[in-house]
Amino acid sequence: MGRLNMALDPSKTGREAETLESSLRKLIVGQDEAIQQIVNIYQMNLTGMSAPGRPIGNFLFLGPTGSGKTRIVEATAEALLKNPRAVIKIDCAEFQHSHEIAKLIGSPPGYLGHRETHPLLSQEVINQHHTDTMKISFVLFDEIEKASDALWNLLLGILDKGTLTLGDNRKVDFSRALIFMTSNLGAAEMSALVSPKLGFRGAEPKEAGTGPQDEKLNAKVAKSGVEAARRKFTPEFMNRLDKVVVFKPLGDAELKRILDIELNMVQQRIFNSSPDRAFIFHASDTAKQYLLREGTDVKYGARHLKRAIERLLVQPMSNLIATEQVRAGDWLKIDFGAAPEHLIFLKEAEGLPIRTMAELVDNSITLPVQTMVNGAPFETPRTQSAKNSRRG
Numbered sequence: 001m002g003r004l005n006m007a008l009d010p011s012k013t014g015r016e017a018e019t020l021e022s023s024l025r026k027l028i029v030g031q032d033e034a035i036q037q038i039v040n041i042y043q044m045n046l047t048g049m050s051a052p053g054r055p056i057g058n059f060l061f062l063g064p065t066g067s068g069k070t071r072i073v074e075a076t077a078e079a080l081l082k083n084p085r086a087v088i089k090i091d092c093a094e095f096q097h098s099h100e101i102a103k104l105i106g107s108p109p110g111y112l113g114h115r116e117t118h119p120l121l122s123q124e125v126i127n128q129h130h131t132d133t134m135k136i137s138f139v140l141f142d143e144i145e146k147a148s149d150a151l152w153n154l155l156l157g158i159l160d161k162g163t164l165t166l167g168d169n170r171k172v173d174f175s176r177a178l179i180f181m182t183s184n185l186g187a188a189e190m191s192a193l194v195s196p197k198l199g200f201r202g203a204e205p206k207e208a209g210t211g212p213q214d215e216k217l218n219a220k221v222a223k224s225g226v227e228a229a230r231r232k233f234t235p236e237f238m239n240r241l242d243k244v245v246v247f248k249p250l251g252d253a254e255l256k257r258i259l260d261i262e263l264n265m266v267q268q269r270i271f272n273s274s275p276d277r278a279f280i281f282h283a284s285d286t287a288k289q290y291l292l293r294e295g296t297d298v299k300y301g302a303r304h305l306k307r308a309i310e311r312l313l314v315q316p317m318s319n320l321i322a323t324e325q326v327r328a329g330d331w332l333k334i335d336f337g338a339a340p341e342h343l344i345f346l347k348e349a350e351g352l353p354i355r356t357m358a359e360l361v362d363n364s365i366t367l368p369v370q371t372m373v374n375g376a377p378f379e380t381p382r383t384q385s386a387k388n389s390r391r392g
């Protein structure tokens, strides 16, 4: 046996972790640190290197509202379980009193209502989204700073031992769960650091975290977030966390990319909901700016973006479908009209074969299985020019 002395690269991840990372990067904008931490923990789980007798990972997500804390959990569930709704959400503010804790763990035998209560955190509930190949649960505790002492103790047990004891003494095993906790704690101080005047990132469109200045600022913001958490939460809680991630306030460039992702999801919905009525749309820059003005702001990040898209784009579009003004194979252009501000819907083309439509939409969209050519799902060469011509 010769000595090899070969340098190895521990920063490289395996293929499955890489797939998760690239899926998350398509859905989550500007929160690379959070993506990295989730991927690292997943990689440890895949290789069996997670600490035994604990959840797979315990994460605390801090940072401003509408910055993607909840979305990244849903996106991870979407990537691993193919279901963004496979997340068990506990809103800590709703479990302030002891009878409310019973909703989570059930009441002890003999207590009134013992038989009727189905604890929200039973093993069946925790495991309900497991698939044949993926046995991971996603549990999200929102607004943990609002948790009562009783809930807090329960949480500490889960984080530390990966088990929870129900009212009737049954044990629930969390060792196959990823535990996420979110809090807006310290968000105000963090925003003030980022832009003391606006309480938000500057208006000039640029990528976050690119220059050395940005990195310094990001580190400072992250530090202030973690310090706020240390002031509020006990050391025994902080010590049980695998990772504290401070989400960054989103700037204009990030919000614009999020809008594109959301518009893609609407396009995907059109393809999925009625393959035989599929049409495509693209929004002009001014239309997008209008949607951004209506759906995002300094205080709420991207929180209201979806709602603005539903109200201003999806609802009118569904009227157009219902009245058959829009039919299968149509190509809609969405433009902006002033005074009063509104969206304009124009039919650019009609009778497009599904193949052509597929070429015109973003390549992240998967066509429904029903969309077959000669009995086989078709693949189209998605050229750069086709992608560029989209949404204009």
Ligand SMILES: Nc1ncnc2c1ncn2[C@@H]1O[C@H](COP(=O)(O)OP(=O)(O)OP(=O)(O)O)[C@@H](O)[C@H]1O
Residues within 6 Å of the ligand: 027, 028, 029, 030, 031, 063, 064, 065, 066, 067, 068, 069, 070, 071, 072, 182, 183, 184, 258, 261, 262, 301, 302, 303, 304, 305, 306
């Ligand atoms: N970084 C991001 N990448 C992609 N989409 C985002 C991002 N941040 C926000 N969004 C969009 O905005 C919506 C609201 O974000 P989300 O629910 O994740 O906010 P949050 O950080 O959990 O806020 P809160 O603290 O109020 O719960 C998401 O559903 C998503 O559509």
Ligand SMILES: [Mg+2]
Residues within 6 Å of the ligand: 069, 070, 071, 142, 182
């Ligand atoms: Mg949230």
